[in-house]
Amino acid sequence: MSEDTIGNRWSESEEQIMEATRRALLQHGYAQLSISRIADELNQSKASLYYHYDSKEDLLQSFLEFTIDQLEANIDTNDEAPNRELEQLVEALLPLQLSDEESQHRAVMVELRSQAVMNDKFREQFTEIDDLIVKRMERIIDRGIDEGVFRNVDSGRVAEHIFATTSGATYNRATTDRTAAVAAVRVSLLSYINNELIQG
């Protein structure tokens, strides 16, 4: 099993297909992606992929499920203090600098996500992704409240606010040239978290 294994739900060959899909998406973007290009990444025939997946959309839905499973596997709370853990999550969702690959990955996710406007299956998957992230934030805030580190706020509401802010900044970064916006949003968001949650 590879180090990246996310349990026994995905066979090794399925994982290879998903990783090839990720590479092909990063290289070609959503519009130019094809089963044929994914097959090229795998050094396999198109026919072998069509054996598993009916269409590009079908394969991309599996890819999103794979992404969800990876997110679930990596979303365990850690041993940091709640305020530090929340900051780390915001920093991970909204890094100031992006490598070319991270930047491309986020751009592709915006393209995939726009499919959710019309496609119910994509929509369900992005609903699940957002739920996972917001619930994780909520758990961190609840832990902070329990430990007496955070004020007794409505954790669900604060989590929705933080998540919407990071989503918007990420989305706007991928679709505009307003390069200074992310840093401004992050400073303001971390200050909001501090003012809203930290007692004193």
Place this chain on the structure above:
Amino acid sequence: MSEDTIGNRWSESEEQIMEATRRALLQHGYAQLSISRIADELNQSKASLYYHYDSKEDLLQSFLEFTIDQLEANIDTNDEAPNRELEQLVEALLPLQLSDEESQHRAVMVELRSQAVMNDKFREQFTEIDDLIVKRMERIIDRGIDEGVFRNVDSGRVAEHIFATTSGATYNRATTDRTAAVAAVRVSLLSYINNELIQG
């Protein structure tokens, strides 16, 4: 001239084409939009549209320019108190209830905006749209500071935060079924504005 006129930059026939584009987009969505469908809305021939526009992308770029000009024409500050004006802007960006048409309009804008990931011309236009809205927020906040109603905050930073939050909530509403999120974000955002800006 129609009541909706936005100055002499757009001829009456161009305005008609833009309104037909809007109707066709709302009805068919981005992927199914075609010059032919816009021509149908206008009761004109395809050829008459191809005389003005080379392609669907070309026409949509004009449509975005038209949207920007409409936004500029409607973005004058009003006579409300700054805190009320800022609240009204947040409520306009993030309504709790959407009519079917508004919902469809926002969905289509997400589809159009995803084109900005790869298309520089679309990207420039969404950069301009975001700049317009953030600058308007900044002006309201600056006016509140000048009038002594708001604290002496970094208005640019607060405006970026508010805008990212409304963008994220709008984007997530169009691409997920997390129906309760918008109300939670709005309550939290209005409370943030109050805590961050209002003196006392």
